[in-house]
Amino acid sequence: MVLYENKRIVIAGGGIAGLSTAWAIKQRAPQVDVVVLERGPRPGGNIRTEHIDGYVCESGPDGFLDTAPATMTLVHELGLGSRLLPSNDHARRRYIFRNGRLSEVPTSPGAFLKTPLLSTRGKLRILCEPFASARRDDDESISGFATRRIGREAAAVFVDPMVSGVYAGDAAALSLKACFPKMRQIEDDHGSLVRGLIATRRTRRRTDTPGAPAGRLTSFTGGMSDLVDGLTRRLGSVVHTSIAVTSVRRNHTPTLSPTQSPGRAYDVTTSQGSLDADAVVLSGPAAESAAIVRELDAVRGKAKTVRGDAREILLDRLQELDASLIEAVRAQCGGETLEKLAAEADEELRPFRARMPPEAYQQSHRACVDRLLRDRARLPTIAYE
Numbered sequence: 270m271v272l273y274e275n276k277r278i279v280i281a282g283g284g285i286a287g288l289s290t291a292w293a294i295k296q297r298a299p300q301v302d303v304v305v306l307e308r309g310p311r312p313g314g315n316i317r318t319e320h321i322d323g324y325v326c327e328s329g330p331d332g333f334l335d336t337a338p339a340t341m342t343l344v345h346e347l348g349l350g351s352r353l354l355p356s357n358d359h360a361r362r363r364y365i366f367r368n369g370r371l372s373e374v375p376t377s378p379g380a381f382l383k384t385p386l387l388s389t390r391g392k393l394r395i396l397c398e399p400f401a402s403a404r405r406d407d408d409e410s411i412s413g414f415a416t417r418r419i420g421r422e423a424a425a426v427f428v429d430p431m432v433s434g435v436y437a438g439d440a441a442a443l444s445l446k447a448c449f450p451k452m453r454q455i456e457d458d459h460g461s462l463v464r465g466l467i468a469t470r471r472t473r474r475r476t477d478t479p480g481a482p483a484g485r486l487t488s489f490t491g492g493m494s495d496l497v498d499g500l501t502r503r504l505g506s507v508v509h510t511s512i513a514v515t516s517v518r519r520n521h522t523p524t525l526s527p528t529q530s531p532g533r534a535y536d537v538t539t540s541q542g543s544l545d546a547d548a549v550v551l552s553g554p555a556a557e558s559a560a561i562v563r564e565l566d567a568v569r570g571k572a573k574t575v576r577g578d579a580r581e582i583l584l585d586r587l588q589e590l591d592a593s594l595i596e597a598v599r600a601q602c603g604g605e606t607l608e609k610l611a612a613e614a615d616e617e618l619r620p621f622r623a624r625m626p627p628e629a630y631q632q633s634h635r636a637c638v639d640r641l642l643r644d645r646a647r648l649p650t651i652a653y654e
């Protein structure tokens with residue numbers, strides 16, 4: 270496909286996100302020069318398996334859910350199907366260490382009444398769940414949601430360890446909407462988690478849908494590193510370790526001619542020198558990635574410190590300026606360049622066209638041409654919302 274000819278995409282970060290993005294690009298457009306730069310001595314990020322005295326030990330994730338079709342497709346594309354290892358049903362018992370001992374997490378009403386994990390008051394509070402107050406914040410934290418629905422004690426005893434197990438994160442800082450959208454949906458649909466879970470269980474029994482909604486925790490015979498090793502092996506020379514990306518800047522040489530290639534849009538500086546790229550994927554932690562692109566946001570950054578009416582005026586002005594810059598570039602372009610960019614936009618949007626209403630397509634097409642114009646003219650993005 271001409272669209273991707275001679276294109277280079279740099280991926281900063283060789284965790285599972287960076288590696289699988291590289292794989293997806295290579296599958297769809299093998300001619301693209303993909304470069305994964307990982308600052309550590311090995312790829313995989315959080316995923317790390319060690320084999321100690323015959324045991325498979327995970328220092329990060331110990332499995333993934335088999336319900337996401339994209340994950341399973343990736344596993345089979347890499348030829349790892351025969352190494353899949355679903356969790357054992359007999360080992361499906363969870364324990365929580367509390368008050369100096371391990372207690373099994375109750376999974377039946379009888380076990381719930383007997384469990385030493387909660388005080389009588391904590392158990393009674395859970396029974397009040399159907400009468401919990403309604404949501405006030407649109408984007409509530411997981412612990413805010415759990416405390417509101419099942420009380421502070423049960424939230425701390427059951428939800429915090431569950432969140433640590435899944436996200437290794439702080440339930441008070443993680444968004445329910447982003448992490449557990451199904452829970453939120455159950456509350457919206459049934460007004461109560463208890464009522465919703467009973468209804469879901471009934472439907473599942475009736476329709477006999479294979480597999481629980483949460484899916485089955487699955488790993489590989491060699492542990493989660495099998496996935497990283499499979500990707501790294503198949504990506505070959507695409508992956509480079511011990512190279513950190515330190516900054517990404519716009520390349521400021523504009524081209525509006527239809528025949529001259531616009532050159533690559535970004536300069537990527539790394540701990541081992543620099544390279545140019547048509548696109549950059551930042552797959553490291555968001556807060557660290559923000560520092561890498563700070564310079565791209567320099568103009569808009571000024572607006573962040575202004576408050577009140579002055580801020581509104583400044584934001585409106587930046588938006589106007591942004592629109593007028595694009596219009597000025599459009600006016601300067603010859604018809605031939607605009608036609609070429611329109612064809613490029615058509616090609617980019619082709620996979621989505623059938624699923625888009627004509628109006629939405631027109632809008633996306635215009636936005637796509639604007640972006641291509643912006644890239645060619647090397648315009649900074651100065652609109653800020």
Ligand SMILES: Cc1cc2nc3c(=O)[nH]c(=O)nc-3n(C[C@H](O)[C@H](O)[C@H](O)COP(=O)(O)OP(=O)(O)OC[C@H]3O[C@@H](n4cnc5c(N)ncnc54)[C@H](O)[C@@H]3O)c2cc1C
Pocket residue numbers: 281282283284285286287306307308309312313314315316328329330331332333334434435436437512513514515552553554557561
């Ligand atoms: C203890 C623990 C247990 C977990 N358990 C599970 C589980 O059981 N199931 C599950 O699905 N998820 C689990 N997770 C979450 C899962 O591990 C992560 O969601 C996933 O690994 C994130 O992958 P990532 O590629 O986005 O980021 P990371 O794994 O953080 O990878 C980012 C990579 O980018 C590199 N990098 C960062 N900045 C730069 C730079 N400037 N230049 C070059 N390289 C850079 C880093 O060195 C790193 O290798 C767990 C997480 C932890 C910590």
